[in-house]
Amino acid sequence: MVTAYAVAASVTDPEMPMLTLEDLGVLRDVEVAADGAVVVAITPTYSGCPAMATMRDDLVHRLHDAGYDDVRVRVELSPAWSSDWITERGRRALAAHGLSAPGPAPQPDTSGPVPLNLLPRRRDLRCPQCGSAEVELTSEFGATACKALYRCTACLEPFEHVKEI
Amino acid sequence: MTDHDSVYDGLLGSDTSHWAFGQGRETSPSEDPLAGVDSTLPEGVDGAELAAYCLMLGDDALVLSHRISEWCSRAPDLEDDIALANIALDLLGQARLLLARAAAADPGIAPSLPAGSPVPPEDALAFFREAGEFRNARIMELPNGDFAHVVVRVLLASSARLAIMERLAASRDHVLAAVAAKGVKELTYHRDYAGRWFLTLAQGTDESRRRLLAALDLVWPLYAEMFAAHPVEVSLGEAGVGVDPTTVADEVDVVLEQVFAMSGVERPERQPLAGVRGRLGRHGLHTEAMSLLLAQMQVVARAHPEGRW
Numbered sequence: 185m186v187t188a189y190a191v192a193a194s195v196t197d198p199e200m201p202m203l204t205l206e207d208l209g210v211l212r213d214v215e216v217a218a219d220g221a222v223v224v225a226i227t228p229t230y231s232g233c234p235a236m237a238t239m240r241d242d243l244v245h246r247l248h249d250a251g252y253d254d255v256r257v258r259v260e261l262s263p264a265w266s267s268d269w270i271t272e273r274g275r276r277a278l279a280a281h282g283l284s285a286p287g288p289a290p291q292p293d294t295s296g297p298v299p300l301n302l303l304p305r306r307r308d309l310r311c312p313q314c315g316s317a318e319v320e321l322t323s324e325f326g327a328t329a330c331k332a333l334y335r336c337t338a339c340l341e342p343f344e345h346v347k348e349i
Numbered sequence: 350m351t352d353h354d355s356v357y358d359g360l361l362g363s364d365t366s367h368w369a370f371g372q373g374r375e376t377s378p379s380e381d382p383l384a385g386v387d388s389t390l391p392e393g394v395d396g397a398e399l400a401a402y403c404l405m406l407g408d409d410a411l412v413l414s415h416r417i418s419e420w421c422s423r424a425p426d427l428e429d430d431i432a433l434a435n436i437a438l439d440l441l442g443q444a445r446l447l448l449a450r451a452a453a454a455d456p457g458i459a460p461s462l463p464a465g466s467p468v469p470p471e472d473a474l475a476f477f478r479e480a481g482e483f484r485n486a487r488i489m490e491l492p493n494g495d496f497a498h499v500v501v502r503v504l505l506a507s508s509a510r511l512a513i514m515e516r517l518a519a520s521r522d523h524v525l526a527a528v529a530a531k532g533v534k535e536l537t538y539h540r541d542y543a544g545r546w547f548l549t550l551a552q553g554t555d556e557s558r559r560r561l562l563a564a565l566d567l568v569w570p571l572y573a574e575m576f577a578a579h580p581v582e583v584s585l586g587e588a589g590v591g592v593d594p595t596t597v598a599d600e601v602d603v604v605l606e607q608v609f610a611m612s613g614v615e616r617p618e619r620q621p622l623a624g625v626r627g628r629l630g631r632h633g634l635h636t637e638a639m640s641l642l643l644a645q646m647q648v649v650a651r652a653h654p655e656g657r658w
Contacts, residue, residue: 225385231535232442237380260385300544300604302541302608323429323432324432326431
């Protein structure tokens with residue numbers, strides 16, 4: 185029998201199916217409770233992430249199919265998800281599918297208020313299609329909560345960038 | 350005529366798990382957004398008081414989310430349409446967690462529904478309360494205007510909320526602390542988005558500047574109310590569980606002064622919108638717009654109190 189962790193780790197994200205929940209960093213824990221149930225802990229990427237219910241359903245069904253009858257999925261809100269938790273394998277999978285992986289997340293400066301930033305965020309990115317560094321930000325918000333929109337001024341292709349949070 | 354009951358039969362063989370929702374599910378995993386989260390009350394905190402506080406922050410997010418979502422498919426261009434929809438979605442997520450926290454802290458706070466109703470407590474709070482039971486500041490419910498109006502409103506509201514959430518991340522209530530820590534990351538994006546558009550409109554054409562100033566004039570009278578502390582906010586602020594909004598007013602002012610200075614805009618001098626005998630949005634006093642907003646937001650849920658979605 186495949187371990188419960190291996191099964192849970194192979195479930196893919198409903199919105200970015202090239203990533204497993206493990207690669208995305210939302211799979212926080214898989215343990216067997218005293219009553220024998222498999223308890224899976226997941227964390228939302230964003231507060232309003234609409235994929236949470238689907239992830240929960242997918243985890244339960246995949247574990248059922250693998251022979252685990254009693255499965256519970258719990259939400260772990262803290263610590264808050266960071267794009268730094270996307271694994272190296274996840275980053276390669278993003279690039280292979282034409283998405284730009286996030287850079288290092290900004291470290292919270294606990295000494296004072298979050299600074300206001302009225303200039304477009306500077307990111308050191310390359311176009312995932314042609315590799316050019318000549319890219320421009322179209323919007324800080326994209327088709328899912330976790331992505332920004334860019335376009336490459338060399339090959340003119342638009343692409344998505346997973347945001348640093 | 351047909352040898353199967355559903356037009357979808359046969360499309361996916363017998364594996365109904367392809368369907369995200371509905372059809373042929375053997376299990377129905379809990380949809381509780383706080384499933385498994387430790388919801389023990391912090392020591393010395395009254396559940397009803399914590400619930401009242403969660404409603405204030407939750408209603409701010411819910412009502413503003415609804416107003417911003419009204420922009421969906423109406424923004425000046427596709428990128429801003431998507432941006433506004435994302436901001437609304439983040440706020441809706443915060444609202445859901447906060448309303449769920451309210452109901453967990455004080456189960457009696459959620460309106461009661463017919464026995465057997467599948468409506469979760471956070472939905473009962475969102476869709477089955479009357480205007481007078483909502484605790485949002487009135488800036489959230491103001492009817493929409495033009496694009497400059499939504500920019501100004503998001504700038505003022507997200508600046509205040511960000512400052513509150515930064516402090517709330519240290520709350521003795523673990524759920525509030527976690528919701529706030531996540532909220533800070535989201536609100537930072539919201540405030541930057543609105544701040545950049547404020548600057549762009551102020552420094553753009555005569556028409557964009559005229560509209561921005563008109564919007565600021567319209568929204569500004571509702572700014573001060575976000576820092577008028579309700580007794581629950583004061584009490585939970587002292588208990589290290591909530592945040593007394595008066596303590597962040599100066600800090601938020603500094604942020605806005607930065608935006609105004611870069612944009613070449615004077616801080617408005619309009620007087621705050623009055624309450625009635627000291628009652629404001631936090632006490633359940635709302636403008637006429639609130640009832641109309643709720644009528645639209647709640648109509649489907651109320652028409653089908655036993656509906657499954």
